[in-house]
Amino acid sequence: MNILAPVRRDRVLAELPQCLRKEAALHSNRTFHPRVSNACQEQRTGTVGRFKISKVIVVGDLSVGKTCLINRFCKDTFDKNYKATIGVDFEMERFEVLGVPFSLQLWDTAGQERFKCIASTYYRGAQAIIIVFNLSDVASLEHTRQWLADALKENDPSNVLLFLVGSKKDLSTPAQYVLMEKDAVKMAQEMKAHCPPCPWTSPGVE
Ligand SMILES: Nc1nc2c(ncn2[C@@H]2O[C@H](COP(=O)(O)OP(=O)(O)OP(=O)(O)O)[C@@H](O)[C@H]2O)c(=O)[nH]1
DSSP, rough: OSSSSOOOGEESSSOOOOOOOOOGGSOOSOOHHHHHHHHHTTGGGSSSSSSEEEEEEEEESSTTSSHHHHHHHHHHHOOSSSSOOOEEEEEEEEEEEEEEEEEEEEEEESSSSGHHHHTTTOOTSSSSEEEEEEEEEEHHHTTTHHHHHHHHSOOGGOOOOOEEEEEEESOOOOHHHHHHHHHHHHHHHHOOBBBOOOOSOOOOGO
16 A cells, blocks of 8 residues: 655656756756666666665755755745754655656754764765855855765765755855855865755745
8 A cells, every 4th residue: 555645746857957057067968867767667776776765965064054955955944043953864855757756865964063973873875965065154165175074984985976055145245155156166176066056045035
């Protein structure tokens, strides 16, 4: 008996969503890799990496907006009150890709130093690492190197997708933003990551 609710309409993917900016995109393709399409057609998704379920870990300094980013993505909500994450939190988002069920496990980790030890025990086995920094706090961008190093201790660097995400754009002036973006793009290139500005956490989007 299937007791799961239907997959949300915006989680049914028949083509790749349009990217925010071409240069920030993983690649500029609008369609799936033929290997993925073929495997989906033949219902052989177990053979395309871990297609049925993927783990994403979200790391970064305290209060940069990791929880808000996940809540915007999963629940389309924004909470202006800060509640520190204790250790880790977890969300599961179900998709349907080319007719095949797919689940994304999102691990929200604590940025506070005292919880780092607990949080890092959940880093292992990630298919994607999202490193978040605050666009109005240059130190949080500098610290992304350390967050990445810690996350990669538990994962195979050649087999994991990296994303560098700038939050709190609404709190920086246009001039500050231009400077931070330049530094962030440099950092993203150094990490071989991608650096799309984040549309989800902006209170204006709510
Ligand atoms: N103005 C503004 N505030 C934001 C934005 N994103 C998050 N915040 C606020 O920043 C604070 C911290 O957000 P969280 O998402 O809890 O931060 P976190 O990175 O999960 O924090 P830790 O759990 O301590 O690691 C909260 O008060 C949020 O409301 C944003 O884009 N703009």
